[in-house]
Amino acid sequence: MNISFQAVSKWETGSSYPDISVLPLLANIFQCDIDALLGYPVEQRKILDYDDRYKTDDYYWGTQPSNMCYEVMKICPPQRPLRLLDVACGEGKNAVFFARNGYNVTAFDAVELALDKGWKFAKQAGVEVNFFQANLLDFRLDNEFDIIFCSGALHYVPQELRQEIFENYQKHTSAGGLHALNVFVRKPFVKSPSNTKKGRYKWISGELFTYYADWLICSCDERIFDCFSGGIPHQHCMDTMYALKQTEDE
Ligand SMILES: C[S@@+](CC[C@H](N)C(=O)[O-])C[C@H]1O[C@@H](n2cnc3c(N)ncnc32)[C@H](O)[C@@H]1O
Structure with a gap:
């Protein structure tokens, strides 16, 4: 300098x-x-x-579940009541889908307006989701889940908090439990508006897998896709991973 x-x-x-x-x-x-x-x-x-995005009656992220939900159902079908946590659930499109399909769902987000809409959506669908407000940066789990799901939110976690958060989530996952996660990754040749947004910390390509060295990685994938959010066409690169917790003798 x-x-x-x-x-x-x-x-x-x-x-x-x-x-x-x-x-x-x-x-x-x-x-x-x-x-x-x-x-x-x-x-x-x-x-x-996010308050502005969630103020209106329509669902900013839509009401259709993300494709990751179907993958979760394939890997861990709800043959018994599985406890699923949706981290930073937004307006609840994925949480409600899981509840409809027989999972026992808990979901949190930092924004109250999002949770209100999630709660309404669950009510319309006739299912129960245990929604609560929490900040992913300082909230830590103290009870166990079979599945932890997080889509579109881990870029809010700065690098220095990742190890601690994953250790907490992994400790509170049952043996054989699943983590289904995605992260936006930095690629020098992919120019997206969020490269410059404050408070967002893109991941290094492949970094997500490094926190799961002792888990079974069922699948991992990196994809570049077009996005039109904010009305400006741009691209993102995303890593997605499904990992199963192993016990000592597996
Ligand atoms: C891109 S949206 C994804 C919402 C949802 N997972 C989905 O797939 O529709 C990101 C969400 O992360 C939430 N969020 C951002 N920072 C957060 C934090 N520190 N703690 C909890 N939620 C947070 C926002 O309120 C927003 O609902």
């Missing part, structure tokens, strides 16, 4: 601050946004972005 070590030392001791013009460079090096560098509580502001 062409900054003298004396200047850095002053930043470290708090006797001076970096010039405003170097903040973007610093944020880039630390893979965070400028608000985070300045100690501004980005997580709260960022989650509230």
Whole structure:
């Protein structure tokens, strides 16, 4: 950065601050946004972005389940009441689908408006989903699930929290249980608007699998797809993984 070590030392001791013009460079090096560098509580502001999307009566993410749900049903069919957790469930399209198909579903999201809509959707469908409000960054599990499902939300988790969150989720998964997860990954040749959005931390290609070295990876996949959200055509790259927890003697 062409900054003298004396200047850095002053930043470290708090006797001076970096010039405003170097903040973007610093944020880039630390893979965070400028608000985070300045100690501004980005997580709260960022989650509230969703309030606008969820205000209307229609379902922002639609009511059709994601394709991942069908894959979960193939790997862990609901032949007995399986306890499924939908992490950052949004308006509940996947949670309600699982409940309709006989899973015992718990689902959480940070945004209350999303949960209200999920609750209404479940009511219309005549099923029960245990919805609750929580922030994925600080909420940790203390009871067990057979399936943990998370679609479209793990890019809100900064790199330094991932190990801890996965350890907690893995510890609270039953033997033979399933994790079905997807993450947006960075590819230099895929330019998407969310590359620049604050509070989103894209993953490194393949990184997701590194947290599951001692699990059975049933399938993993990386795909580039077109997206039209926000009215601007762009692309994303996504890694999707289905992993089964193994016991010592398996
Ligand atoms: C792209 S949407 C996906 C919703 C849902 N999983 C689906 O597939 O329809 C991302 C969701 O993550 C939620 N979210 C973002 N940050 C969160 C956090 N820190 N804790 C819990 N939920 C969060 C948002 O409120 C939003 O509903």
